[in-house]
Amino acid sequence: MSRLKIENLLFTLFVAGVLAGAVQIAREWSIRASIIILVLGGIGLLLAVAQLVLDFRNLSSTKSAVALTMEAPALETSSRWGSCEVWVWILGFYGAIHVVGFPLAVPLFVFSYTKVYGGGWILASALAAMSWGFVYSLFDRLLHVPWPESLFSVMIS
Amino acid sequence: MLEAAIEGLQGVLTLQSLSMMLLGVFIGSLVGFLPGIGGPTTLAIMLPFVMVMKDPVPVIALLVGIDAVGNTASAFTSILISVPGSSGSQATILDGYPMAKRGEAARALSASFIASLIGGLIGPIILLASLPVLRPLVLAFGSPEFFVLTLWGLAMVGVLSGNAPVKGLMAGILGVLIATVGMDIKSGIERFAFGEPYLWDGISLIIVALGIFGVPECIDLASRKSSISEKHELGSGFKQGILDVFQNMWLTVRSSAIGIWVGFLPGLGSSVADWFAYAHAVQTEKNNRNFGRGDVRGVIAPEASNNAKEAGSYIPTLAFGIPGGTSTALILVAFTAVGINPGPEMLTTQLPFTFAIIWTLTISNIIAVALCMAFAKPIAKCCFFPFYTIVPLILVFVFIGAFAAHFNHYDLVALLIFSALGFMMRRHGWPRAPLLLGVVLGTKMELYLWLSYTRFGTEWLLRPGVIILFTLVLASVLYPVWQNLRRSGSDTAEAG
Numbered sequence: 001m002s003r004l005k006i007e008n009l010l011f012t013l014f015v016a017g018v019l020a021g022a023v024q025i026a027r028e029w030s031i032r033a034s035i036i037i038l039v040l041g042g043i044g045l046l047l048a049v050a051q052l053v054l055d056f057r058n059l060s061s062t063k064s065a066v067a068l069t070m071e072a073p074a075l076e077t078s079s080r081w082g083s084c085e086v087w088v089w090i091l092g093f094y095g096a097i098h099v100v101g102f103p104l105a106v107p108l109f110v111f112s113y114t115k116v117y118g119g120g121w122i123l124a125s126a127l128a129a130m131s132w133g134f135v136y137s138l139f140d141r142l143l144h145v146p147w148p149e150s151l152f153s154v155m156i157s
Numbered sequence: 158m159l160e161a162a163i164e165g166l167q168g169v170l171t172l173q174s175l176s177m178m179l180l181g182v183f184i185g186s187l188v189g190f191l192p193g194i195g196g197p198t199t200l201a202i203m204l205p206f207v208m209v210m211k212d213p214v215p216v217i218a219l220l221v222g223i224d225a226v227g228n229t230a231s232a233f234t235s236i237l238i239s240v241p242g243s244s245g246s247q248a249t250i251l252d253g254y255p256m257a258k259r260g261e262a263a264r265a266l267s268a269s270f271i272a273s274l275i276g277g278l279i280g281p282i283i284l285l286a287s288l289p290v291l292r293p294l295v296l297a298f299g300s301p302e303f304f305v306l307t308l309w310g311l312a313m314v315g316v317l318s319g320n321a322p323v324k325g326l327m328a329g330i331l332g333v334l335i336a337t338v339g340m341d342i343k344s345g346i347e348r349f350a351f352g353e354p355y356l357w358d359g360i361s362l363i364i365v366a367l368g369i370f371g372v373p374e375c376i377d378l379a380s381r382k383s384s385i386s387e388k389h390e391l392g393s394g395f396k397q398g399i400l401d402v403f404q405n406m407w408l409t410v411r412s413s414a415i416g417i418w419v420g421f422l423p424g425l426g427s428s429v430a431d432w433f434a435y436a437h438a439v440q441t442e443k444n445n446r447n448f449g450r451g452d453v454r455g456v457i458a459p460e461a462s463n464n465a466k467e468a469g470s471y472i473p474t475l476a477f478g479i480p481g482g483t484s485t486a487l488i489l490v491a492f493t494a495v496g497i498n499p500g501p502e503m504l505t506t507q508l509p510f511t512f513a514i515i516w517t518l519t520i521s522n523i524i525a526v527a528l529c530m531a532f533a534k535p536i537a538k539c540c541f542f543p544f545y546t547i548v549p550l551i552l553v554f555v556f557i558g559a560f561a562a563h564f565n566h567y568d569l570v571a572l573l574i575f576s577a578l579g580f581m582m583r584r585h586g587w588p589r590a591p592l593l594l595g596v597v598l599g600t601k602m603e604l605y606l607w608l609s610y611t612r613f614g615t616e617w618l619l620r621p622g623v624i625i626l627f628t629l630v631l632a633s634v635l636y637p638v639w640q641n642l643r644r645s646g647s648d649t650a651e652a653g
Contacts, residue, residue: 047323
């Protein structure tokens with residue numbers, strides 16, 4: 001039993017749980033608000049049971065995951081830790097937006113990422129300046145986007 | 158009729174109108190290239206400016222120019238970085254991006270532009286010609302037929318997820334459930350909002366699209382630590398892409414027809430045409446095993462369709478005053494403000510305005526494709542940039558695009574949640590396209606189902622149109638399953 005197959009089964013269970021939860025919650029509502037959820041959610045639950053059976057059978061099978069026609073290929077399992085690394089960057093960017101605000105977090109993130117993975121000082125600075133210029137000119141000056149208040153701006157005000 | 162056509166052309170070819178059209182094409186192309194900032198947002202921003210204008214033709218030139226070309230330029234981001242520049246270019250990713258990864262970005266781009274051009278030219282021609290034919294058909298459709306039609310679209314995309322039809326259908330249903338999140342105005346019930354005011358307005362389609370498609374691809378690129386393209390050459394694919402379209406002319410024409418039809422159906426429009434055309438291509442083309450792995454036909458079909466759709470959406474807007482989508486709804490507002498009265502008059506007293514729209518759609522598409530062709534190679538070269546120059550910029554685009562949905566801090570939280578969902582779906586081979594289509598169609602499906610139930614009880618299931626369409630739904634679901642079973646049976650026989 002490979003780790004990926006167990007993960008696959010758990011993900012199907014998660015989707016089945018979401019569908020079951022949605023149907024259960026919708027049962028309390030009027031027919032106007034729940035009709036589509038009950039009709040399609042019910043079908044979805046039947047499909048989820050079928051998929052769970054397939055996943056259970058797949059646990060003992062030696063076949064690898066099937067390819068998809070209308071979908072990009074599944075992510076390589078070897079990239080698991082590489083994916084974690086990228087998630088840290090994504091969450092870091094999200095945290096930076098909270099702490100210093102969007103207009104500052106954008107160049108900071110672009111500069112740090114480029115520099116850490118091998119970009120030179122000039123390239124990293126140019127990309128950071130370009131991204132800041134784009135955000136500032138289009139969103140700040142032209143569209144007057146109301147950026148969310150950052151922790152930094154709250155502290156200094 | 159000929160006089161009106163000439164009068165319309167003369168109105169469009171004035172210096173003022175041409176300048177406005179060029180401005181519209183430029184803005185529309187720029188907006189198409191920027192993920193997250195859609196055509197409707199731009200049209201909404203432009204409304205206050207155009208409403209003060211006295212002459213209606215330059216207003217037509219500007220707004221129709223913006224609306225006509227967004228899908229052409231959005232192919233750049235769909236193909237090069239796997240982020241849809243507009244909702245009409247989502248299906249292009251499925252084959253366009255694998256082509257870019259193979260070093261065939263130029264081929265995919267040129268194919269998409271020529272297909273867009275042909276779709277954009279066929280659309281306006283059909284716009285007028287089809288009016289007398291299609292009008293009785295649409296008027297014969299009631300909410301039950303529209304419900305089954307949307308169900309058919311969802312089922313087609315769901316089962317066409319190759320060997321995972323159950324997962325595909327479940328993903329589609331999950332998408333419909335996501336579309337129900339928010340305050341239900343009719344019943345006053347807060348659905349799946351859990352007391353959070355942010356969720357009362359529902360979840361933005363842009364956020365779902367960026368999370369499901371944009372971030373997982375970015376994670377993949379960053380994890381591999383290489384450039385977007387796995388082959389560092391453009392090759393001679395640019396000319397090949399043009400030839401591909403002419404070699405698949407019948408597919409291009411059929412996809413354009415699908416786009417026009419989807420655009421024509423009121424309310425269905427916007428982001429469905431490309432998926433329908435893609436699904437049609439997968440289902441009808443021979444040797445379809447390469448779809449999803451970089452088949453140029455998977456680029457041609459959605460790109461021809463999404464451009465033709467724009468012209469199709471003007472049919473109900475002009476003839477009945479019923480906008481085919483969000484963009485045409487905004488244009489309708491502008492038309493009314495400058496004295497154009499959409500409705501049957503557009504085919505009688507205001508016929509020159511109708512022709513001005515048709516000419517604008519045609520000329521804008523030609524200009525946009527010429528611009529995109531001229532700059533395709535320099536932009537395609539960004540495929541060869543190392544990952545550390547692309548990844549942070551894409552993530553910035555994705556975050557800003559998501560934030561632009563409501564300008565709310567929770568937009569980013571929603572983006573992270575859908576990114577995690579998209580990541581898990583991709584990791585475990587769940588098709589993501591049906592989920593997005595479910596979100597797109599969910600609200601309409603619910604409305605059609607409710608109207609059918611309240612007006613006809615359960616008797617709507619016995620309407621002839623419904624029975625025919627349900628038969629098509631069943632055929633769409635069962636035929637690929639039967640094909641799979643037959644294929645696996647023959648594989649087993651060969652192995653034996």
